[in-house]
Amino acid sequence: MRNTTTLILGFLVVVSLAVIGAMNHQLGISKKEADQAPIITETPTEQVAGVVHNPPSLDDVPDGPLGEAILRGYELTNDTSTVLRSEASSVEDGMARVNELSCTSCHAGAGMDEEVSSLVGMASVYPMYIGRSGQIVTLEERINGCMVRSMNGQKFAEDDEDLDAMVAYLTYISQGIPVGAELPWRHQSDMKDVPVPNIADGEVLYQQSCIACHADNGTGTGSNTGPALWGDGSFNDGAGIARMSKMAGYIQNNMPIGAAGTLTDQEASDLAAFILSQERPEWKNHDKDWPAGDRPSDIMNKEKRDQIKDGTIDWNEVLGKN
Numbered sequence: 103m104r105n106t107t108t109l110i111l112g113f114l115v116v117v118s119l120a121v122i123g124a125m126n127h128q129l130g131i132s133k134k135e136a137d138q139a140p141i142i143t144e145t146p147t148e149q150v151a152g153v154v155h156n157p158p159s160l161d162d163v164p165d166g167p168l169g170e171a172i173l174r175g176y177e178l179t180n181d182t183s184t185v186l187r188s189e190a191s192s193v194e195d196g197m198a199r200v201n202e203l204s205c206t207s208c209h210a211g212a213g214m215d216e217e218v219s220s221l222v223g224m225a226s227v228y229p230m231y232i233g234r235s236g237q238i239v240t241l242e243e244r245i246n247g248c249m250v251r252s253m254n255g256q257k258f259a260e261d262d263e264d265l266d267a268m269v270a271y272l273t274y275i276s277q278g279i280p281v282g283a284e285l286p287w288r289h290q291s292d293m294k295d296v297p298v299p300n301i302a303d304g305e306v307l308y309q310q311s312c313i314a315c316h317a318d319n320g321t322g323t324g325s326n327t328g329p330a331l332w333g334d335g336s337f338n339d340g341a342g343i344a345r346m347s348k349m350a351g352y353i354q355n356n357m358p359i360g361a362a363g364t365l366t367d368q369e370a371s372d373l374a375a376f377i378l379s380q381e382r383p384e385w386k387n388h389d390k391d392w393p394a395g396d397r398p399s400d401i402m403n404k405e406k407r408d409q410i411k412d413g414t415i416d417w418n419e420v421l422g423k424n
């Protein structure tokens with residue numbers, strides 16, 4: 103009996119050693135591949151299957167008018183509110199022009215952070231059909247869509263040089279990405295099956311994990327250090343992130359900074375519901391969105407905020423569980 107056990111154990115050891123050996127061999131191969139990596143990154147689209155997130159450095163923008171436009175576009179994307187408000191003719195005009203956020207508030211690193219709603223490749227995928235608009239949308243129109251919703255401000259005029267600058271910047275960081283490519287980093291912050299939230303739990307968690315950067319009243323500490331999550335300085339309820347699925351997905355993938363990915367689906371849903379139950383600017387054109395149908399049920403507009411207050415909200419209906 104003892105001998106049999108020893109035999110079996112011995113056999114297992116041999117098998118394990120063989121497996122480890124095989125793994126080492128595999129590692130050896132990938133090590134070799136890793137050694138060749140610099141060659142691969144130089145011409146990513148030719149040698150690697152699929153597209154690579156590898157935006158060029160801002161140090162390499164060309165001299166002259168195009169380079170200037172790209173850098174202006176970067177400033178506008180990274181520090182939207184500061185730039186546009188400081189150049190407005192009056193404080194009131196500046197506040198009407200744009201809220202307190204920047205594109206970086208949601209698209210980290212001016213859209214160059216692969217993990218946080220990256221904007222790399224946008225110049226290669228637009229124009230495209232958008233259900234919310236019910237039509238083909240150009241990159242210019244998509245930027246303006248964020249200006250009036252996420253930025254709760256005004257559109258750039260069609261001939262505004264700042265709009266050209268933003269397109270120049272987004273085109274620059276899309277370099278090397280083929281037209282119409284599938285971008286693996288796209289649409290990552292969308293929770294498919296959002297659990298029914300508990301807002302009181304969300305508030306407790308918010309006080310524990312979020313106020314250091316976003317302040318206890320949600321007004322934030324700065325567009326790129328902890329942007330406004332609700333109130334006058336934040337996005338309006340026509341923004342994509344005003345939907346439970348997008349907010350819960352974004353929080354779970356990216357927050358709290360430094361510990362991203364640690365919140366459960368339930369916690370992310372609780373936090374999203376708490377944040378989206380707070381007052382924020384209203385989007386006036388909800389009735390014009392989704393003209394071809396398929397309007398999502400999880401847009402947290404004024405009607406839903408009021409239902410939360412008077413306790414009549416039907417979360418199963420909002421979250422499409424019926």
Ligand code: HEC
Pocket residue numbers: 179182203204205206207208209219221224244245248249252253268288289290291292337341342343348
């Ligand atoms: C409050 C958050 C927020 C802010 C601020 C914001 N966006 Fe967005 N943006 C989003 C969300 C959410 C989406 C939808 C992402 C998705 O569909 O997965 C989006 C989508 C986009 C898209 C389309 C992405 C795609 O894959 O089709 C572009 C382009 C874009 N934003 C540009 C901008 C620009 C430029 C600014 C600044 C002027 C800006 N955004 C500010 C949240 C924001």
Ligand code: HEC
Pocket residue numbers: 203206207208209210211218307308311312313314315316325326327328329330331336337343352353356357358359360373
């Ligand atoms: C260490 C600071 C820090 C902490 C803690 C933190 N955030 Fe953020 N948050 C940021 C920054 C900075 C951004 C801008 C995007 C980026 O840089 O990734 C952001 C962006 C956001 C956004 C999108 C922008 C907006 O205005 O809506 C949401 C939503 C958000 N955070 C929610 C949360 C929640 C919920 C928590 C707590 C679980 C949290 N954050 C904790 C710093 C922080």
